[in-house]
Every structure is written in C-alpha cells, then in structure tokens.
Amino acid sequence: DIQMTQSPSSLSASVGDRVTITCRASQSISSYLNWYQQKSGKAPKLLIYGASSLQSGVPSRFSGSGSGTDFTLTITSLQPEDFATYFCQQSYSTPLFTFGPGTKVDIK
Amino acid sequence: HLQLQESGPGLVKPSETLSLTCTVSGDSIRSTTYYWGWIRQPPGKGLEWIGSVYSTGKTHSSPSLKSRVTISVDTSNNRFSLSLSSVTAADTAVYFCARLSRSLVLVPAATFFDYWGQGALVTVSS
Numbered sequence: 001d002i003q004m005t006q007s008p009s010s011l012s013a014s015v016g017d018r019v020t021i022t023c024r025a026s027q028s029i030s031s032y033l034n035w036y037q038q039k040s041g042k043a044p045k046l047l048i049y050g051a052s053s054l055q056s057g058v059p060s061r062f063s064g065s066g067s068g069t070d071f072t073l074t075i076t077s078l079q080p081e082d083f084a085t086y087f088c089q090q091s092y093s094t095p096l097f098t099f100g101p102g103t104k105v106d107i108k
Numbered sequence: 109h110l111q112l113q114e115s116g117p118g119l120v121k122p123s124e125t126l127s128l129t130c131t132v133s134g135d136s137i138r139s140t141t142y143y144w145g146w147i148r149q150p151p152g153k154g155l156e157w158i159g160s161v162y163s164t165g166k167t168h169s170s171p172s173l174k175s176r177v178t179i180s181v182d183t184s185n186n187r188f189s190l191s192l193s194s195v196t197a198a199d200t201a202v203y204f205c206a207r208l209s210r211s212l213v214l215v216p217a218a219t220f221f222d223y224w225g226q227g228a229l230v231t232v233s234s
Contacts, residue, residue, distance in 0.1 A: 001171070030214070031214055031218070032214065032218060032219075034218075034220045034221075036155075036221075042226075042227075043204055043206075043224035043225065043226055043227055044155065044204075044221070044224060045224075046220055046221060046222050049211060049213070049218050049220040049222075050211060050213040050214045050218035050220075053211065053213045053218070055222065087154065087155055089155075089157075089220075089221075091218060091219045091220060094216075094219045095143070095160055095168035095219075096157070096168065096170070096171070097157040097219075098157065099147075099154055099155040099156065099157065100154070101154045102154050102155075
C-alpha cells in the first residue's frame, strides 16, 4: 500500500501570506497526486490534479508542484476563504486510492 | 450541472448492514468516461476511499474494507449504492459519493474525484 503523509498537520497564517503545504508518498508516484480543499461541514473540492494541473474554476493563487515522492501545494496570497483543511491524494495505484491525513490552515 | 446526492439511514445498529444510495443528476451514470466512488470521513478525521464502480458494474474496493463492501450500479435510475456489512462504531462517519474522472495530462491518465455529494452522516450505535 502507498502511504501518504503531510506536513505540517496544521498552520496559522494571515491574509496575504504565502502558504506552503507538503505531501510525501511512501514510494514514487510519478505525478499522480491530487490536492483537495475541505471547509468545515462541506465536501472536499478538487484544486489540483496530476500534481500541477489547476482544476477549472480554481483561483490561480493555488499551485502544485513535485514528482516522485515529494509534492507541494502553494497558496501565493492567502485569502479569507482559503482557511480550510487541505488533503493530498495519490492516484498512482488507480483503481486504488489513498489520501493524506490533512493540513488545517487557520487564522493567525 | 452535475449533482450527486447521498441518501440512506442515519443510524445503524452494530453488526448490521449500512446501506447508502447516491443519485446522480446532470449526467448519465452510463457514461463510459467515468467511474463513481465512495469515500468516508470519521468525525474530526481524514478521508478514506472505500471503493468505486463503473457503469458496467465492475468494482474496486479498499483492501481493508473489501470483505465487507458491496458497491452496485443502477443505470435505469442513474444511481449507485454502497453496502457495508457487520458495522461497528468505527464505521461511524460522513459518507461521500463522488465522480472519478480522468485526464490525459498524464499518460496513463491522471484520475481524480471532481464532483462530490454533500455527504451523509451515518452513526453506528445501538
């Protein structure tokens, strides 16, 4: 099984900050890495697929990078609506999938 | 506009079977492009993929749940269903249904869950 880890597990940031979240896979997953945003009480929302492709309708302040085992989600200028929990998910082992444990971004 | 809606009992007794249905509107579940999946989230915890189903009825399930999971598709009514047997308190969670899409931005295709239902809380308790 491919295991996913994320760091940090939580972070506090201010509006306008640049935020970086890291996701690591237990083995190489090439670029088969997706990122989701989840707000409290809501369903996850797809942000990034294939490690760096921005989902339609997602603001350009979100970007993804990485390949192999190490990946990054960057928010260039944090907005009030970006306070949420972010999950990575590997699709290398399609049709089997695993998610990371999540990173909670809250207001400093 | 694609919408997915979970439905089913919110309370299930231990050792019984949890059953949920996801009704899809705005797209045909017969589409050969997509799989349809179930993901769950225990209160305050992370996301766990349960399994996926194709319009032909072909399924894939998480190895950790496979012995208890049945996923089926009803193309006539544009919906798919989840059954989870022998439930315990550990199965208490919000259960989401979602569409599994793919993109040739990568080869083989990248796959991802692009549309989600709002989620249904299922509590296992006597």
